Amino acid sequence: MTTLTPTxxxxxxxxxxGTGLLAKRTTVTFLRRPELVVLSLVQMSAIMLxxxxxxxxxxxxxxxxxxxxxxxPGFITxxxxxxxxxxxxxxxxxMEQGFIDRLRSMPxxxxxxxxGRVVADTGILAIVLAVTxxxxxxxxxxxxxxxxxxxxxxxxxxVFGLAFSWLFIAVGLLAGNVKAAQGVSMIVFIVxxxxxxxxxxxxxxxxxxxxxxxQPVTAMANAVRSLTLGSHSQxxxxxxxGYFVIRSLFWAGGILVAFSVISVAKFRRAAG
Amino acid sequence: MTLTIEARGLTKRFGKKTALDGLSLxxxxxxVVAVLGPNGAGKTTFVRSVSTLIRPEEGELKVCxxxxxxxxxxxxxxxxxxGQYAAVDQALSGRENLVLVARLFGQSAKQAKANAEAVLELxxxxxxxxxxxxxxxxxxxxxxxxxxxxxxxxRLLILDEPTTGxxxxxxxDLWDAIEALVERGTDVLLTTQYLDEADRLARNIVIIDxxxxxxxxxxxxxxxxxxxxxxxxxVRDRAHIPLVAQALTREGVAAPEIDEATRRISxxxxxxxxxxLIDGLTAVRDSGAVLADIAVREPSLDEVFLxxxxxxxxxxxxxxxxxxETA
Numbered sequence: 001m002t003t004l005t006p007t008x009x010x011x012x013x014x015x016x017x018g019t020g021l022l023a024k025r026t027t028v029t030f031l032r033r034p035e036l037v038v039l040s041l042v043q044m045s046a047i048m049l050x051x052x053x054x055x056x057x058x059x060x061x062x063x064x065x066x067x068x069x070x071x072x073p074g075f076i077t078x079x080x081x082x083x084x085x086x087x088x089x090x091x092x093x094x095m096e097q098g099f100i101d102r103l104r105s106m107p108x109x110x111x112x113x114x115x116g117r118v119v120a121d122t123g124i125l126a127i128v129l130a131v132t133x134x135x136x137x138x139x140x141x142x143x144x145x146x147x148x149x150x151x152x153x154x155x156x157x158x159v160f161g162l163a164f165s166w167l168f169i170a171v172g173l174l175a176g177n178v179k180a181a182q183g184v185s186m187i188v189f190i191v192x193x194x195x196x197x198x199x200x201x202x203x204x205x206x207x208x209x210x211x212x213x214x215q216p217v218t219a220m221a222n223a224v225r226s227l228t229l230g231s232h233s234q235x236x237x238x239x240x241x242g243y244f245v246i247r248s249l250f251w252a253g254g255i256l257v258a259f260s261v262i263s264v265a266k267f268r269r270a271a272g
Numbered sequence: 273m274t275l276t277i278e279a280r281g282l283t284k285r286f287g288k289k290t291a292l293d294g295l296s297l298x299x300x301x302x303x304v305v306a307v308l309g310p311n312g313a314g315k316t317t318f319v320r321s322v323s324t325l326i327r328p329e330e331g332e333l334k335v336c337x338x339x340x341x342x343x344x345x346x347x348x349x350x351x352x353x354x355g356q357y358a359a360v361d362q363a364l365s366g367r368e369n370l371v372l373v374a375r376l377f378g379q380s381a382k383q384a385k386a387n388a389e390a391v392l393e394l395x396x397x398x399x400x401x402x403x404x405x406x407x408x409x410x411x412x413x414x415x416x417x418x419x420x421x422x423x424x425x426x427r428l429l430i431l432d433e434p435t436t437g438x439x440x441x442x443x444x445d446l447w448d449a450i451e452a453l454v455e456r457g458t459d460v461l462l463t464t465q466y467l468d469e470a471d472r473l474a475r476n477i478v479i480i481d482x483x484x485x486x487x488x489x490x491x492x493x494x495x496x497x498x499x500x501x502x503x504x505x506x507v508r509d510r511a512h513i514p515l516v517a518q519a520l521t522r523e524g525v526a527a528p529e530i531d532e533a534t535r536r537i538s539x540x541x542x543x544x545x546x547x548x549l550i551d552g553l554t555a556v557r558d559s560g561a562v563l564a565d566i567a568v569r570e571p572s573l574d575e576v577f578l579x580x581x582x583x584x585x586x587x588x589x590x591x592x593x594x595x596x597e598t599a
Contacts (some may be wrong), residue, residue: 013375013377013378014378017375018376018380021375021376022374025364025372026360028361028364028368029361031366032364032404033363036397037595096357097357097358097359097362098355098356098357098358098359099360099361100327101323101353101355101359102353102355102359102420102421103375103376104325105323105324105325105348105351105353105375105430106322106343106373106376106424107346107348107349107377107378108348108376110378141334171435214552251457
C-alpha cells in the first residue's frame with residue numbers, strides 16, 4: 001500500500017501563481033491540439049487571400065488607397081475576434097467536462113481561473129496576429145507610417161483581444177456547452193462584415209452604414225489603419241489616428257469592464 | 273465529536289422544480305456513506321451543495337464542522353470532488369493533470385510531483401502517466417479523476433456516481449481503488465443509482481427520494497426494515513409459476529412477487545416466522561410444481577429500495593449498463 005508523502009495540509013495557490021498555472025495549462029492544451037492551431041492560422045490567411053486576390057480587384061477604394069493597404073489592417077482586426085472566439089469555446093468545454101466544477105470546489109481564487117485563461121489567450125493571440133501580419137506583408141501590404149506606428153497598432157490589437165477575451169468568457173459561461181458557444185460565431189461573422197474591416201462603409205445602405213460606423217470593430221479597424229498608413233489614410237478615413245485610437249480604446253475599456261464584471265459574477269454563482 | 277456532514281432541512285429549488293425538499297442527514301466521521309436514489313431524487317444537488325458549488329436556499333449544511341455558506345473556503349480545503357464526468361484535461365498527460373491540481377492547492381512543485389507520483393502508483397497508472405489523457409480508456413480517466421481529487425489529501429472525498437457509464441470490468445477496478453482509499457481512512461460520500469455498489473462500498477446508506485431522506489442505516493438494518501426473510505422458489509417450467517404462486521398466496525402474508533423471465537417466485541415473511549416458512553415450503557411441495565431451486569434468503573437492497581420508494585433502481589433493471597442521465 002502506497003502512502004502519500006506526509007505534507008502539511010495544503011492551502012491554496014495565490015492569484016498570481018494560480019493565473020500562471022492555468023495560463024500555462026491553457027497554452028499547452030492549445031498547442032497540443034494541432035487542429036486548433038491550424039484552424040487559427042489557416043482561417044485568417046485564407047480569408048485574407050480570398051479578399052486580396054478574388055474580391056480585391058472588384059472592390060474600389062478612393063483617394064488612391066490600394067485595397068491591399070486598406071484591407072490588411074481590417075483582416076488583422078477581424079482576426080482578433082475570430083481568435084478570441086476560441087476563448088468562449090474553451091470555457092464552454094471546461095464547463096461541460098466538469099473542469100470548472102473541480103476548480104470551484106477547490107480553495108482557489110475564482111478570478112485566477114478567468115485571468116489565467118485571458119493571459120494565455122492573449123499570448124496565443126499575439127502569435128496568431130504575428131503570423132497573420134506576416135501573411136499580410138507577403139500579399140503586398142506595406143507600412144506607410146513609421147515602424148512605431150505599426151507596433152502601436154499591434155499593441156492596440158492585443159488590447160482589443162484582452163477586452164474581447166472577457167466578452168467571450170462571459171459568452172462561454174452563459175452558453176455552458178460547446179455547441180451553444182459555437183453558435184455565437186455567426187454573430188462574429190455579422191459584426192465583422194457589417195463594419196469597415198473588409199470593405200469601406202461608404203457603399204453600404206444608410207441603416208447598415210449607421211450601424212457599421214458606430215460599432216467597435218469599425219473603430220478598431222480604422223485605428224489600426226490610421227496607425228499603419230499614416231497621412232495616406234487620413235484623407236480617406238476623414239480623421240487622424242488620435243480620433244480612432246481614442247474611440248477604440250473607449251470601446252475596449254467599456255467591453256472589458258462590462259464583461260469582466262458579468263463573467264466574475266456568473267462564475268461565482270456558476271451553474272447553480 | 274464533529275460530524276463529517278450535518279444537513280438539516282436543506283431546500284433547493286430550480287425554478288419550479290424542487291430538487292431538495294427539507295433534506296436532513298448526519299454522517300459521522302470514519303464512514304463511507306452512500307446516498308442512493310432514483311434519477312432526479314436530488315442526489316447530485318445534495319452533492320453539489322456539500323461541494324459548495326451551489327447554495328441551498330434554506331436549512332443548514334455543515335461539512336467537517338464548517339458552514340458551506342459562511343465558511344465555503346474552509347470546506348473547500350477539506351474536500352476532494354470527483355464528479356460524474358472525468359474532469360481531467362484531455363490534452364495533458366495523467367501526471368501533468370495531477371501536478372496541476374496539486375499546485376493549485378498551493379503545493380510546491382516538489383511536493384506536487386511527489387504526491388502525483390504516489391497517486392499514480394496507488395491507482396496503477398504509472399505506465400500511462402506520461403501519455404495524454406485523450407489516449408486513456410474511460411475507466412482510466414475516472415481513476416485519474418479520482419486521483420486528482422486525492423492529491424490534496426482531503427478529509428472527505430465526494431464521489432458523484434463514480435462508476436456511471438463504465439463497463440463492468442472498469443467498475444470492479446474502480447471499486448477496488450475506492451476500497452483502498454477507505455482502508456487508509458478517508459471518509460467518503462458516494463452517490464449511486466446502483467444498489468450493488470452501495471452494498472459493496474458503504475457501511476451506511478441513505479436513501480433519498482424527491483429531495484428527502486426516506487431511510488438510512490447499514491445495509492443490514494435497511495434489509496430488516498422490509499421483513500426478515502424472503503422465500504424464493506425457482507421453477508423449472510414456466511407453466512408451473514401459477515401453481516407455486518397460488519400455493520404461496522394462500523400461505524403468505526403478502527402477495528408473491530413473480531419474475532417471469534427468471535422463473536422465480538418470491539414472498540416475504542415477518543422476521544422469525546419459522547412456522548410460516550415451514551407452511552410455505554409444504555405448500556410449494558404440495559403444489560406439484562417441478563422445482564429448480566428453493567431458498568430462504570435475506571432481502572436484497574433492490575427490494576428495500578422498491579419497498580421504500582416505489583421505484584426500481586437501474587441496477588434492478590440491468591446491472592452495470594450505462595445511464596448518463598444526471599439526477
